[in-house]
Amino acid sequence: MILRDSRSYRCLVAIFMFTTLAVQGQMANKVGPVIKNGEAQVVEAFSDPGTWIRHDLWVETEFDSDGDGKPDRMHVDVTRPGQTDTQGLKLPIIYESSPYYAGTAGLDKGIFWDVKHELGEPGKPRKHPDVTRVGERPIISNSQVRTWVPRGYIVVHSSSPGTGLSDGAPTVGGDNESLAPKAVIDWLNGRAKAYSERNGNEEVKAFWSTGKVGMTGTSYNGTIPLAAATTGVEGLEAIIPIAPNTSYYHYYRSNGLVRSPGGYLGEDIDVLYDFIHSGDESKRARNNKVVRDTEMKNGQDRITGDYNDFWAGRDYLNDMKPMKAALLMSHGFNDWNVMPEHSYRIYKKAKEMGIPAQIYYHQNGHGGPPPISMMNKWFTRYLHGVENGVENEPRAWIVRENEQKDNPTPYEDYPNPKAKEVTLYLNQGAPSKGQLSSVKPKKQGTETLIDNYNFPGADLAKEDVSENRLLYVTPPLKADVHISGVPTINIRLASSKPAANLSVWLVSLPWTEALDSKITDNIITRGWADPQNHESLSKSAPLVPNKFYELEFELMPDDQIIPEGQQIGLMIFSSDKEFTLWPEPGTELTVDLDGTTLTLPVVGGKIKL
Known part of the structure; x- marks a missing residue:
């Protein structure tokens, strides 16, 4: 450039100095996760919900479970600190998926099977309820956000196949319920496509993602992290399932006996299907015919209660070979809904496979996450890669009788080796x-x-x-x-x-x-x-x-x-x-x-x- 006079030169210098000071100011104000004592700390700059960026999108999967000839798309929402836009900050993700976010059928007594009949008989027909979808865009759920976004994570939610604004059919443990969260994790790692609209072509990129994903959730929402982990998907580093259903046979049967989960007498897998089927109304008749009235009717077998291929395909213990995500499980010993065997059988297998694994048990009923410090250390270790030694701590943490849930007693393992x-x-x-x-x-x-x-x-x-x-x-x-x-x-x-x-x-x-x-x-x-x-x-x-x-x-x-x-x-x-x-x-x-x-x-x- 040829400077024609000193005024132009002085102007250019002033512009350069202003730009330099502005960049230096941005660098000085740049924030990121803060790790202390092996845990991600609450960061003030991430803590104001008014600065969070919240949006939704649809991730394209590799399956077509509603039979319309197109790959199903899963509805996903994102909550992330504003600095992921203003400062180009990339962060790890806490991800929860659910069939419940968009609303469910009521618990009208008629939707359950009538249990008053002789063994070996089918029982009276039951009522099939309609589910009215609820929920507003773009936010599918607010779970996890106030816990993890201030600590420097991005929180992602998705609705399961056939629920809410997600395409597909609910299968209650079928392969698509494993492949759906896998697709979301693939997108977070740049291996799958997402779109701004359900039927649109405008792509959405996860430019703010480090690709490191941790999943958690309770009950059905705790089952899905395990389902995703059994695919071996790259990027899913750690899961914390809380009271997860790890086998639908063990949930609805017991050693050959037709048995209801506690509190839901007469429930069976087809009842749960009806309960969550909040997806596209135009697809429900087809889904009901293919999934509920054919596959489930033929497979669930309320006459004998025997274990068969239908149930084997919904037992995640059978699918664990590809799994490598670090595992922290949580369950209550007095959970008579999803009973404590569900976590124990998976924890035991994970140990045998050499997967980093811990288990937290309390003396109460359904639900109950580990103390936030335990979860924080687990995610900090595997999503931030901080060597905090959590994998070397005692394997089992058990809340003793009449102790608070945040005060578990450490043991070498569960069962107690002694x-x-x-x-x-x-x-x-x-x-x-x-x-x-x-x-x-x-x-x-x-x-x-x-x-x-x-x-x-x-x-x-x-x-x-x-x-x-x-x-x-x-x-x-x-x-x-x-x-x-x-x-x-x-x-x-x-x-x-x-x-x-x-x-x-x-x-x-x-x-x-x-x-x-x-x-x-x-x-x-x-x-x-x-x-x-x-x-x-x-x-x-x-x-x-x-x-x-x-x-x-x-x-x-x-x-x-x-x-x-x-x-x-x-x-x-x-x-x-x-x-x-x-x-x-x-x-x-x-x-x-x-x-x-x-x-x-x-x-x-x-x-x-």
Whole structure:
């Protein structure tokens, strides 16, 4: 450039100096994540929601689950700090996906299956509800944003296939529910396309993403992180599933028995399908015919309750081979909706595979995330790559009885490595209480109970005398007993009919309504089974009346300290009013006491009686 006079030169210098100072000012004000003590800290510049950028888009998948000949697109929203625009800041992502964001069907009693019928019968037809979509664009959900955006993360949500403004069909555990979040993670890593409109062609780029993604959520929202992780998608570095459903068979069946999740008597997988199907109304008739009325109707099998290919395809334990995302699981030992076995089975497999894994258990019911500090360290380690040593900390964190959820006790692992099997034997006592002993007794013979669903399990456990259950209790404990792991029952029994429910509870007695400060719950753990599946989970056969059969099955995992002075009780009964079908009362179950044992995993390997 030729400077024609000194005035032009001075002007150019002034412009250069102003620009330099402006750039220096921007650099001085540039912000980013702050890591302290191995955790991402709240940053003031990220904390004002008024400065956040919020928008939505549609990510294109590789599947067409609604059969319209086009790849399904998933509705996605984004919440990110303004600095991702003004300063070109790139940040990791916390991602939650759900079928619930756009609204669900009501819990009208008619949408559930009627459980009052004989075993092996289909039951009365149920009502199929309509779901009215709710929700406004562009924000699908506000979950996670106030926790993670101020800490320097971008929060992303997506609606599951066939829900809200996402294309596709809900399949309740089908492959598309794994591939949908995979597509979103691929987009966050530049491997998939997204568009500003559901049917538009204007692309949206995730220029603000580092490509490092962590997923979390509770219940169904906790299932989806695991579903995504089983695809092995690159960029999904860590997941924190909270009370996840890891197998729809284990959710709706138990050892061959048709069993409802706690609190939702008569629910089955087709009920959940109807409950979440809030997607495009023009596609619902086709989805209902293909998914609910064909695949689910033929596969769920409420007649036998057997495990089959339909259920195997909805068991994430079978799909874990590609998984590599670091795993922090959370569950409640008294979650009788999504029961604690769901997390334990995945945690156990992840350890076997060499995946970094921790588990957090509390003594309450459904839901309950780990303390924010635990989650923060997990995401900081795997999304920011900060070597905070979290993977070297104790594997198991368990909230002890009457402790706060944010004060778990660390253990080397779960089950407690110091737990050893203790076998307990049954002594006669029906219709009152028999004894549960660590000493094998002389021949005890048989005892019989009469099935009657009208009596809830808690009432049966409280009664001193009842013909509707068999109850065997230890003497009062002379010292606390710490159970850690999976109790197992071996039982030899006969039924007066070709089919019968079998329910087993482990309880702490005496039963107290106003619980002692040391007792979290009188119910230690529970289990259910179908005697028709005594030889195989995938093949059942009618029982020969009054013929004895041997069964062995696990109760739900637990970690509980039964206080000194209490008694441990094993209760055997038939129909469980809260969980099983309700056949006509009167079926008799006869238990061979000499062929029946209870095995407890006890820390220290001793029960002082």
